[in-house]
Amino acid sequence: MKKIGVLTSGGDSPGMNAAVRAVVRKAIYHDVEVYGIYNGYQGLIDGNIKKMELGSVGDIIQRGGTILYSARCEEFKTEEGQNKGIEQLNKFGIEGLIVIGGDGSFRGAEKLTKKGYPCIGVPGTIDNDIPGTDFTIGFDTALNTVIEAIDKIRDTATSHERTYVIEVMGRNAGDLALWSGLADGAESILIPEQKDDFDEVIDRLKKGHERGKKHSIIVLAEGVGSGFDYGKRIKEATNLETRVTILGHIQRGGSPTGNDRVLASRLGAKAVDLLLEGKAGRMVGIQNNKLVDHDIIEILQEPHTIDEEMYRLSKELSI
Numbered sequence: 661m662k663k664i665g666v667l668t669s670g671g672d673s674p675g676m677n678a679a680v681r682a683v684v685r686k687a688i689y690h691d692v693e694v695y696g697i698y699n700g701y702q703g704l705i706d707g708n709i710k711k712m713e714l715g716s717v718g719d720i721i722q723r724g725g726t727i728l729y730s731a732r733c734e735e736f737k738t739e740e741g742q743n744k745g746i747e748q749l750n751k752f753g754i755e756g757l758i759v760i761g762g763d764g765s766f767r768g769a770e771k772l773t774k775k776g777y778p779c780i781g782v783p784g785t786i787d788n789d790i791p792g793t794d795f796t797i798g799f800d801t802a803l804n805t806v807i808e809a810i811d812k813i814r815d816t817a818t819s820h821e822r823t824y825v826i827e828v829m830g831r832n833a834g835d836l837a838l839w840s841g842l843a844d845g846a847e848s849i850l851i852p853e854q855k856d857d858f859d860e861v862i863d864r865l866k867k868g869h870e871r872g873k874k875h876s877i878i879v880l881a882e883g884v885g886s887g888f889d890y891g892k893r894i895k896e897a898t899n900l901e902t903r904v905t906i907l908g909h910i911q912r913g914g915s916p917t918g919n920d921r922v923l924a925s926r927l928g929a930k931a932v933d934l935l936l937e938g939k940a941g942r943m944v945g946i947q948n949n950k951l952v953d954h955d956i957i958e959i960l961q962e963p964h965t966i967d968e969e970m971y972r973l974s975k976e977l978s979i
């Protein structure tokens with residue numbers, strides 16, 4: 661293989677740039693040409709493709725977002741869209757593609773692989789919702805952003821003796837809520853993987869209040885429901901002064917943490933290795949700090965799970 665392409669797709673995440681850098685540098689190290697495909701699958705259809713050099717990825721390892729930009733593209737879900745993408749790849753002589761993104765982006769990569777076009781997926785999303793890897797690129801940075809925000813909210817929650825419901829991202833996964841809730845000593849953590857025991861949340865709040873607790877933090881994963889609805893229900897059930905904060909897109913930005921930069925560098929380089937070994941339709945991941953790869957479609961059929969022991973611990977520590 662002498663020419664490969666790289667694109668970022670779906671929701672962006674901090675560390676995608678470090679992954680792009682690793683792909684470009686590792687390929688050039690092996691005397692392989694690399695083409696950057698801009699705006700995800702939309703750019704692939706449109707032929708928005710440029711050759712990348714060592715210098716194209718200088719000074720980006722520390723930057724959030726993605727220099728290749730990202731996009732959602734409905735047309736690529738159709739066979740016609742995929743064929744248009746392949747036409748462009750053939751036009752540029754690109755023989756293999758690395759797709760950095762979430763599970764949706766991986767489904768696109770699988771479609772191309774099925775049509776005989778080798779692709780490798782690199783998991784980049786703050787949601788940590790991809791099976792087959794302990795961590796996705798961007799999760800650690802987003803976690804630290806949430807922790808910093810909740811620390812600040814905690815200050816004002818204490819001053820005003822309020823209960824705060826904080827809604828965090830994660831789509832259908834509760835990882836960001838669970839990890840940040842544990843790291844911030846939240847009284848309750850509500851995640852989609854666990855049955856929503858609203859009565860228990862209320863019970864904890866009431867008992868805490870009776871004990872003289874002045875404030876409470878409840879972390880709610882967006883996959884469970886609306887923070888405002890929960891805030892209203894809590895106020896009605898307890899009559900405690902309740903406020904709601906939805907952290908929103910600040911969770912997707914910022915300079916990647918050391919962990920995310922290292923993870924992105926390792927996974928990006930591993931993806932190049934796989935393509936050069938002639939592999940296709942694989943995703944790279946990290947499990948027990950070892951680099952691994954899995955069949956994309958098989959792995960996407962596995963359910964996303966959270967660490968049950970961590971969930972139990974969060975309850976034991978917030979009695």
Ligand code: ADP
Nearest residue numbers: 670671732733736737761762763764765767768
């Ligand atoms: P993420 O990759 O973050 O999960 P999306 O689910 O929005 O984000 O997917 C990103 C893009 O991947 C979509 O806009 C579309 O272009 C492509 N994609 C998603 N699902 C499929 C599919 N089933 N077949 C082909 N392409 C897909």
